[in-house]
Amino acid sequence: MEIFPFIQPAAISEEETMPVYKEIKWDYEKDIPVFKNKQPIIVSGIEAIKVWIWNALKTERKRYVIYTHNYGSDIEELIGQPYSDTVKSMECKRLIEECLIINPYITAVNGIDVQFENDRLIISFTAETIYGNVKMEGDSFV
Secondary structure, three states, X not given: OOOOOOOOOOOOXXXXXXXXXXXXXXXXXXXXXXXXXXXXXXXXXXXXXXHHHHHHHHXXXXXXXXXXXXXXXXXXXXXXXXXXXXXXXXXXXXXXXXXXOOOOOEXXXXXXXXXXXXXXXXXXXXXXXXXXXXXXXXXXXO
16 A cells, blocks of 8 residues: 555656767767768767767866866876876776766776887777677777
């Protein structure tokens, strides 16, 4: 027997889905958005998530007022720190996951690999999204 039968929480359908994720297409080599006839080209789904990942990792968290404090990466804070490569690697992995998991379209980040070559940071990982897996790798994130 219900104490307050007239007060019921709104039923949430398990079939409710998030809207299709959309972003402006990105030229990863030039690191700029792609336009056609002076209009941005819009991509959706897994390609849009890939653009979001690229930009979130390249954006320093809390630096730009246009973004919330949850958006971006803190990887840049590791530059110049006197930590061993092992500690830097572990911390970098944590920061990558922290940066990406904030996106509700990303369900997990797996297989994060971090390599230091001279002054370069090379990372690779797989992001599990609601659209499928996205494999990202490169040294252009920081």
